[in-house]
Amino acid sequence: xxxxxxxxxxxxxxxxxxxxxxxxxxxxxxxxxxxxxxxxxxxxxxxxxxxxxxxxxxxxxxxxxxxxxxxxxxxxxxxxxxxxxxxxxxxxxxxxxxxxxxxxxxxxxxxxxxxxxxxxxxxxxxxxxxxxxxxxxxxxxxxxxxxxxxxxxxxxxxxxxxxxxxxxxxxxxxxxxxxxxxxxxxxxxxxxxxxxxxxxxxxxxxxxxxxxxxxxxxxxxxxxxxxxxxxxxxxxxxxxxxxxxxxxxxxxxxxxxxxxxxxxxxxxxxxxxxxxxxxxxxxxxxxxxxxxxxxxxxxxxxxxxxxxxxxxxxxxxxxxxxxxxxxxxxxxxxxxxxxxxx
Numbered sequence: 001x002x003x004x005x006x007x008x009x010x011x012x013x014x015x016x017x018x019x020x021x022x023x024x025x026x027x028x029x030x031x032x033x034x035x036x037x038x039x040x041x042x043x044x045x046x047x048x049x050x051x052x053x054x055x056x057x058x059x060x061x062x063x064x065x066x067x068x069x070x071x072x073x074x075x076x077x078x079x080x081x082x083x084x085x086x087x088x089x090x091x092x093x094x095x096x097x098x099x100x101x102x103x104x105x106x107x108x109x110x111x112x113x114x115x116x117x118x119x120x121x122x123x124x125x126x127x128x129x130x131x132x133x134x135x136x137x138x139x140x141x142x143x144x145x146x147x148x149x150x151x152x153x154x155x156x157x158x159x160x161x162x163x164x165x166x167x168x169x170x171x172x173x174x175x176x177x178x179x180x181x182x183x184x185x186x187x188x189x190x191x192x193x194x195x196x197x198x199x200x201x202x203x204x205x206x207x208x209x210x211x212x213x214x215x216x217x218x219x220x221x222x223x224x225x226x227x228x229x230x231x232x233x234x235x236x237x238x239x240x241x242x243x244x245x246x247x248x249x250x251x252x253x254x255x256x257x258x259x260x261x262x263x264x265x266x267x268x269x270x271x272x273x274x275x276x277x278x279x280x281x282x283x284x285x286x287x288x289x290x291x292x293x294x295x296x297x298x299x300x301x302x303x304x305x306x307x308x309x310x311x312x313x314x315x316x317x318x319x320x321x322x323x324x325x326x327x328x329x330x331x332x333x334x335x336x337x338x339x340x341x342x
Contacts, residue, residue, distance in 0.1 A: 003030045008075045008105035009319050011014060015059040018186055018258045021075045023059065024076065025322040027314075042113040044082035046102055047342065049316070051129035051323045051335040052078060052164070058259040066282055068293045076104040076319075081119070081129045083273050089113045097122070098335040099129040102317055106339060117290065124301060126342075129166050131334040132301065132308040133294060139239045142286025143292040144198050145251040147279055152177035156218055157238065160229035161202065161304035162253075162309075164334035165251060169227045171306050178225075181218045183234075187330040192332065193247060196307055211237035222246070231256045232263040239267035248278040258327055309333030 008027045015023045035041045054252070055078055058070045070076055079101040084092050092098070092113055102108045110116060119129055131137065143165075146152060156173040161182025170193065173180045182193045183205040193202035201218050208214040215237055222243035228235060231253030241249070253282035256262045267327045268324060286293075300306040311331040313322040319337045326335055 002106065003032055005029075006031045006105055007205065008103070009061060009316060010074060011070045011076055013067070014061045014069070015073045016260060018058060019324050021060055021320040021324055026317060029226045031109075033085055035086050035107065035109060037088050039088045039111075041087075041111070042084055042089050042110045042116070043086040044100075044102060044108050044110060045085050046082045046106060046108060046339045048081040048130050049102075049104055049337040049339055050079040050129050050134065050136075051318060051319070051326055051331075051337065052135070053254045053326055055323060056327065060260060077101055077209070078104065079130060079135045080339075081126050081134075082108070087113075091196050092118070097126065099134050104316070107317060107341075121294075122300065124298070127312065127336060127338070128301075128308065130336045131310065132168060132297065132306070136164035136334065137168060138286050138290055138293050139251060139283040140165045140172060142289060143227060143251050143281055144169050144172050144225075146286060147281055148227070148247045148290070149227055150176055151176060152225035154178050155222065155243070156180045156225045156227070157201075157215065157223045158182045158227045158229070159205075159234050159238075160184070160198075160252075160254060161193050161199065161329075162333065163229065166227065166229055166334065167193075167197050167309065168263075168306070173195055173225075174198050174200075175305065186204065189329075189332060192309065196309065205234065208274045211239050212279070215241040217219070225249070227251060228253075230254055232265075236265050236267050239265075239270040242274050242276055244274050246274060246276050248276060250278060250280040254327070259331050275314070282316050286291050292330065295311060311335045313337045315339070 006029050035043045081099045084096040097119035098116040154180045158170050160166045162184040170180045180199050181201045182199045193199040193253045226248045228250045229252045232255040269280045311333045317341045
C-alpha cells in the first residue's frame with residue numbers, strides 16, 4: 001500500500017492555567033497504510049474524536065495520576081470512533097468499526113488493540129460511540145446505578161447536567177422514578193434539561209449568589225444522590241444539603257482543572273454528621289459491564305426514552321478550539337469532532 005498524508009494535533013508544551021488553542025498545533029506527516037504482520041497492531045482511520053474534561057489534567061506534568069500526561073511534541077490522545085484499515089491482530093479485520101483510545105490524527109496505529117471495543121450495532125449514529133454508547137455512557141451507567149445504588153422516589157442532583165455524562169445520569173434517574181434537578185451555565189442549557197431531557201427542575205448556577213440556598217429551594221428535604229462533575233464551591237454547597245445516608249459519586253471536578261491552586265472544601269464534616277458515602281470512580285472500573293449497559297440503553301435510545309444531544313465540530317483542524325471550549329461551557333451537549341466520514 002502507498003503512503004497517505006496524516007494531519008495531527010500535537011501538544012506544544014505543558015499548560016498552566018486556562019488552555020488555549022495555541023497550546024496545540026497542526027502538523028502534517030505521512031504514513032504507510034500497512035502494519036507489520038508480527039506487530040499485533042491495528043491501523044485505523046479516525047472518524048470521530050471525543051473532547052472530554054479529563055483531558056485537561058493530561059496537558060500538564062502530573063505524577064501519581066490515573067492517566068499519564070500527554071507528551072509535548074506528540075499527538076494528543078483520547079477516545080474516538082475509527083475504521084480499521086489494516087490489522088495484524090486476530091480480533092480485528094479490515095473495515096471493522098471500533099471505539100476506544102486513539103490519536104488526534106487522521107490515521108493512528110493502535111499498538112494495544114485489546115483496549116478497543118468493536119462496534120456491532122450501526123442502527124444508531126456512529127458518533128454515539130464517543131458519547132452515549134461510549135465512555136461517557138458507561139461512566140453515567142456505572143456511577144449512577146452501580147455506585148449510587150439508587151431507589152425509586154429518591155432525590156437526585158446532577159451538576160454540569162447538560163454535558164456528555166450529566167444529561168444521561170438525569171435521564172437514567174427519571175427512568176427509575178427519581179426526582180431530578182440539574183444545574184448548567186446558560187439559559188439555553190437549563191431549558192434543554194427541562195424540555196429535552198425531562199429533568200424535573202434545572203437552574204443556572206451562574207445566576208445564583210448563594211448555591212446552598214438554591215439547592216435548598218429545589219431540595220427542601222435534602223438530596224439523596226449527588227452526581228459530582230464540578231467540585232469546589234458546588235461540592236461545598238451540596239454537602240450542606242445532603243440527606244442522611246446520601247451518596248455522592250465523584251465523576252469529575254471541571255471547575256478545578258485550570259486552577260494552579262485548587263479550592264478547598266470546607267464542609268467535609270457533613271460526611272460524618274450525615275453518614276454520607278462519597279466515592280470517586282473511573283469509567284474503566286465499569287468497562288466489564290459494557291455489554292450489559294448497551295443492552296439496557298439501546299432499546300431506550302430507539303424508543304426515544306433516552307435522548308442525546310451532540311455538539312459536532314467539523315474537521316480535525318477544529319479540534320483544539322472544541323477542546324478548549326469545554327472549559328468555558330461553549331458546547332451544548334456532548335462535544336466531539338468529525339474527522340472524516342466513512
